[in-house]
Amino acid sequence: MNLQPTSVPYLSTTAFNGDQNHTNGTDCPQQYDWEWLHTGQPVYILIITVVGIVFNVFVLGVFCFHKKACTVAEIYLSNLAAADLILVACLPFWAVYISNGFNWPFGLFMCKVVNLGIKVNSYSSIYFLVLVSIDRYVALVHTMSHARMRRPKYAKLGCLLMWGFGLLLSVPTIIFRRVKYFPEYGVNACFLDYPNVTAGLFFDGILIVFSFIIPILFISFCTIKIIQALKIQAIERFNAQNTERKATNLMLAVLLAFLICWVPFHMVTALDVLLRADILGGCHLESVLDICNQISTYLAFFNSVLNPILYVIVGKNFRKKACELFQHWKIRKNPNYESSRSSNLSATLKTSV
Incomplete structure (x- = not known):
């Protein structure tokens, strides 16, 4: 199973994963009417695209153009927003693909590039959350002993490594993505042409292990320790820095949103791997x-829209930065604003004297 919508309405997912000898058309009859699903998909994708681009550009604009340098947590969250922006920028191609009857009109190069962007997001975004979790863990649990680790230059280096790691894990997408005409279905499909079923199971297994199981273990450990530290501080009536608490609340909210959006996808992927390995069966x-x-794929895509909404709702520091940035732009746009304000203040002082 892929992170991308690769099936046609009447063709099993396994066919576009390289096992072209076993499809719904030969082994299993089509049991459901796919028309309702594929009619609404392009509209949903375009909505996700427009809203996601606007929201994530807004988040990046606040982080990049604010006069104050980003904190370590904000560096991680800005990279997460960049990954989400790449994802939603790739989705319109899939909207056209689906509305075009699953005929890929953009050629082999775009078939590889678009899917590479989506795949890199699937790997990198979760590891940016791992970095955020580690940062909150160090900030609240090891406040003094590991303070040196929480430096912007180390955060930027960590983000660079995560981008590289995501790209490395996405290499199979570059190698195995193909555009091929299927005469029995009358479509030019952009699909993963693995050499055999074993290769497909192997790479899907890598997706589950490296993009979900391993990072979730790190995040779970850090989250448990963070919650314990917050409880201890509350019992001892120890007031941690307000900034650290706000950043921690935002991290927990973003993490919860990720789990809600991505756990169904990884569960379905795991079941599909078991199905193709003949451990499970049945039409x-x-x-x-x-x-x-x-359904689970597009729920996962929605996470790229939900993240910037959480920054505004939960992130008090982010809202403060956004307001300060808008105020700064307002002053630059109206240069007479500050001078008139000073004149009014001077007149008031003279009158009061």
């Missing part, structure tokens, strides 16, 4: 997983 299960794949 009904295969058909249900095909539909669940589509």
